[in-house]
Amino acid sequence: MTPAELSEALRAVLTAAVADGSLPLDPAAVPADVVVERPRSREHGDWATNVAMQLAKKAGMAPRAFAEVLAARLADVPGVASVAIAGPGFLNITLDVAAAGELARTVVEAGAGFGRGTALAGERINLEFVSANPTGPIHIGGVRWAAVGDSLARMLQACGADVVREYYFNDHGSQIDRFARSLLARARGQEAPEGGYGGQYIADIADSVLERVRAAGEPDPLTLSDDEAQEVFRAHGVELMFGEIKAKLHDFRVDFDVYFHEDSLHESGAVERAVTRLRELGHVYEADGATWLRTTEFGDDKDRVILKSDGQAAYIAGDLAYYLDKRERGFDRAIIMLGADHHGYIGRMMAMCSAFGDTPWVNLEILIGQMVNLVKDGEPVRMSKRAGTIVTLDDLVDAVGVDAARYSLARSSADSMIDLDLDLLTRATNENPVFYVQYAHARTRNVARNAADLGVRREDGFDPSLLDHVSESTLLAKIGEFGRVVLQAAELREPHRVARYLEELAGAYHKWYDQKRFVIPKGDEDVADVHRTRLWLNDATGTVLANGLDLLGVSAPERM
């Protein structure tokens, strides 16, 4: 019996009690999803619910009396061994050993599908993350969003949502001009211009641009005028940088469905259309030679310029058009992941959302993640794009590998700052929890191989009543939590919950393993149902570990 099935049984019992008048409660007050949780202490049974405490007041009853009604009926549900009322009104439920053990078969048979659901089916979500400027390699901050964003996308999809991963490519505006000027200067052997970019990658790209141009038989940009030469470096440089970013992200197991070019919004007239729309809605005015959006009407601290007095579109104009474009493409929700240094955008973005007639935090959601700091020799590392002292996605992956990098960035709440200690990471092996989880998976595979060698085959028998050891019921219960953890991680946009869960699951598995309760026969023992049944549990654990690691984009090794 899975916790989801128990939850459903509880709801049925509750509904029945309300229907026959045993509980004076409005049927509408019965929750669609009765929460079933693992009690903190093992002595309190397999599962617990606080539903009686939550609903007692609405029914005008004492929580314990409310619980009594449910307990009596719940005890008759097949698979439920006992029900106890504890404390202020908890219902503590213990399952039949066999009913609990059935879960092992459920999981193995579901395979990669175990943990997937349909709770978010029908939601069309546009998830935008990374969106780093194509003026340099992806630095450490962007890597965090790559890991967290992609994992979140996987979890949303596991819950049935229709997700598009999107990268907003800022190929318009003065940053790009500076990038192009920096390339040109470098190619001419000059110093980087004021506010420009430095670093080895600028030299590499400048060289690559020259190679490309020469190979294509185009005129040498060094013989062209400043404007023409800069345009050559801009066009080729951006393309090269972009190709590099895409490739690095791909190696990091992050592939976007859409790379959206900011420039296209300006080229296509989408920006003008967005401004016109807002003007028609009456939220735009002219002042000081510029065009403003009255965002204060929707809670922003000040109105925002959308068209500058020099006639150029302000950066936010692109955002207006971009948001509108996403909505016109049919997304119910546009989720944008931003760094803490952009938190000030929330007010104006939500105001913009309202100005279009949409609902903030429903149609538009902004997730703010805190910074990643680097520490070396106990000192914070100052990064500068201009000086080229940045730590890139590549540097991190070279140091610790994709698995450890993704895992260590995704296992913390995005609300917490992360200090990555380079000295630790470069030598880190045991200190990284990813190995603990991966090792548990490798162990399940090893056990399965050994069992196969000794002729233990799952299909020859399964007797869940034999999974009666405390380490087995603990492991089963942990396995049963997986679905809810994934859904919670997706709904709360907190993928780190899956990583934390996997660490707990791995711990429960390692403990079971070390109970010396052999999956394979000892010595000259014959193969029996106990071995086969334990193999089901072993394989079920391996399945959940693999499914969970996949949601984090981390490999599940067969052996380590």
Place this chain on the structure above:
RNA sequence: GCCCCCGUAGCUCAGUGGAUAGAGCAUCGGACUUCUAAUCCGCAGGUCGCAGGUUCGAAUCCUGCCGGGGGCGCCA
């Protein structure tokens, strides 16, 4: 000045109103003649930053302080 995030074991952090607040690392003491010791068992470690409030119940919600980080452009 205003806004956002954080403050929990020596360190790094989990814990979106529930029961005796948890894990990893580090320290200390144990466990491999049979499936992987990258593991497990045990000991120790806490005024959940401080003070109020809300209620059956607060690490969690509200208010105010203190400390750390980030942000408040006709830059992008």
